[in-house]
Amino acid sequence: MDDWRNGGFGLYIHWPFCQAKCPYCDFNSHVTAQIDQTRWAAAYRAEMLRAAPELSGRVLNTIFFGGGTPSLMHPDTVASIIETAREIWPFSNDIEISLEANPTSVEAGRFAGYRDAGVNRISMGIQALNDDDLRRLGRLHNVAEAQKAFDVARNCFDRVSFDLIYARQGQTLTDWRQELDQALSMAIDHLSLYQLTIEEGTAFGDRYAKGKLRDLPSDDNAAEMYLATQEICDNHGLPAYEISNHARPGAESRHNLIYWRYGDYLGIGPGAHGRLTIGGQRYATETYLQPGAWLNAAERTTGETSRTQLTSEESSAEYMMMGMRLVEGLDSDRFQEISGRSLPAERISDLADIGMIEISGNRLRATDSGRAVLNAVLRELLVE
Incomplete structure (x- = not known):
């Protein structure tokens, strides 16, 4: 009933607005000219208060403002959300409150406002340290602006992370090594490093389908970039703790x-x-996608559109897919408690024999080689 306590309890706030839609992005983000921030702050507050009775007695470990571009939020909006969360749940002593930011929306005064509101970690969407590639990715900033924004963030916050995308058009392994070395030369303690994926329904997806997205690295070259990423980050004291982080x-x-x-x-x-555990059952929740529909619903009743009770099989599969992304792996005893069955011993043995996974005590984890092809490993572990 209390399995969730093994992972903790967090609050995710989605801010859906951006200055422009990036061609690779399949997140729920929208461009709009007018945003009534007072109205939005009230709607977030109403949704938290609605959820409070079902989630009482919990300690809140984290708050994450994601998007979209949350650094377009007014600091007062952020402060209102944090204050409401504090009214409802006791905060852990080391609560982490993160906010995603784009370099184009960084202002020293605004960042100081976020800090004063309670934000203590910034995650910055830099994406590339090459001006030509930033333009191809549809970003509105250049490298100089990104570096300046990073400095502003560093002056306000002890914890700053930033994102980079690799396997971009025309990018070579040498290019990526140099760019990653440059990123690691900055005063950084966390990096999220993602391989460019072409998603259906995005501008890049449409171009790719028409044969107009040329010069993408081959799968083999992208794999070499992934392996180089592990080596370079290890050498700089930033080992992977998750596939892309x-x-x-x-x-x-x-x-x-x-x-x-x-x-x-x-x-x-x-x-x-x-993902919420209520009355001993774990549920998957979803909300309205369109900002206007969500806002109207949150003001009237609730922005939640569905709540699906997960079976033990679904929960254990999710735990497997999430836990195996981590270098620490997953707890086999916990998997058995969630699923009511043991891990597939024969498949684990086969995967261990070929160096894809390893077992230490009650921990099952993917090796470096296994994380590079994790989807294939998971297919083997999850097949009936």
Whole structure:
């Protein structure tokens, strides 16, 4: 009934607005000229208060403002949300409150406002340290602006992370090595490093389908970039703790660890998902995707559109898929408690024989080689 306590409890706030839609992005983000921030702050508050009775008696470990571009939020909006959360739940002594930011929306005064509101970690969407590639990715900033924004963030916050995308058009392994070295030369303690994926329904997806997205690295070249990423980050003291995330020891994203350790999180805002344990049952929650529909519903009744009770099989599969992303792996005893069955011993033995996974005590984890092809490993572990 209390399995979620193994991962913790977090609050995710989705801010759906951006200055422009990036061509690779399949997140629920929208461009609009007018935003009534007072109205939005009230709607977030109403949704948290609605959820409070079902989630009483919990300690809140993390808050994450994602998007979209949350650094377009007024600091007063952020402060209102944090204050409401504090009214409802006691905060853990080391609560992590993160906010995603784009370099184009960074102002020293605004960042100081976020800090004063209670934000203590910034995650910055830099994406590339090459001006030509930033233009191809549809970003509105250049490298100089990104570096300046990073400096502003560093002056306000002890914890700053930033994202980079690799396997971009025309990018070579040498290019990526140089760019990653440049990123690591900055005063950084956390990096999220994602391979460019072409998603259906995005501008890049449409171009790719028409044969107009040329010069993408081959799968083999992208795999070489992934392996180089592990080597370079290890050498700089930022080992991987998850497939795409690297940190100095102690600087890991605690909010994302709630996802990967299969804790509970309340998702509020357009398109936000959640996982909540209520009355001993775990539920998957969803919300309205369109900002206007969510806002109107949150003001009237609730922005939640569905709440699906997960079976033990579904929960154990989710725990497997999340936990195996982590270098620490998953707890085999916990898997058995969730699923009511043991891990597939024969398949584990076969995967261990070929160096894809390893077992230490009650921990099952993917090796470096296994994490590079994790989807294939998971297919073997999850097949009936």
